[in-house]
Amino acid sequence: MKEDCIFCKIAKGKIPSATIYEDNHFAVILDVNPATKGHCLIIPKEHFDNIYDLDGETAGKLFSLATCIARALKDALKCDGLNVIQNNGEIAGQTVNHFHLHLIPRYEGDGVDLTWPQHEVSQDELEEIRKTVKKAI
Ligand code: AMP
Ligand code: ZN
Numbered sequence: 001m002k003e004d005c006i007f008c009k010i011a012k013g014k015i016p017s018a019t020i021y022e023d024n025h026f027a028v029i030l031d032v033n034p035a036t037k038g039h040c041l042i043i044p045k046e047h048f049d050n051i052y053d054l055d056g057e058t059a060g061k062l063f064s065l066a067t068c069i070a071r072a073l074k075d076a077l078k079c080d081g082l083n084v085i086q087n088n089g090e091i092a093g094q095t096v097n098h099f100h101l102h103l104i105p106r107y108e109g110d111g112v113d114l115t116w117p118q119h120e121v122s123q124d125e126l127e128e129i130r131k132t133v134k135k136a137i
Helices: 006-011 056-077 123-136
Strands: 019-022 026-030 040-044 081-085 101-106
Touching (some): 006 026, 006 040, 056 081
Antiparallel strands (some): 081 101
16 A cells, blocks of 8 residues: 555545445446546556556456456446546556556547547658567567
8 A cells, every 4th residue: 555545545445436346456436537427447456556567467357357347337338339548657647646447438429539649650660669669578
């Protein structure tokens, strides 16, 4: 548990939340400022700042749980689609520095816009990036 971490406090039940699922490792809560009806967050109970810190075993369990919650949202809320989003770092939109996965049900005409600019890139640039990143894996 990290002091002054709001999601650690929620995971420990020290701050109330609208919890839709809980087990030893995770809490799934409704986002307090939802993008759409049913917007929820999967939160590991252990504190990880972001994706760089998260271990593979927890990540695997978390994504397995995400598939289960996604089906439940679809069945219960009859959403037309669903986005899975996870932000790391301020520039990427992370506001709570405790790893969490957003599940955002989507509805026709919901007004949510998650688009980004699409740039042209040369084959040489792609190849340079491919080699650089591949080396780092
Ligand atoms: P992010 O911007 O990816 O870090 O997402 C943080 C999310 O946590 C935002 O969508 C907030 O609305 C949500 N949030 C912050 N505090 C709470 C809280 N106490 N209970 C539920 N959701 C929260
Ligand atoms: Zn935390």
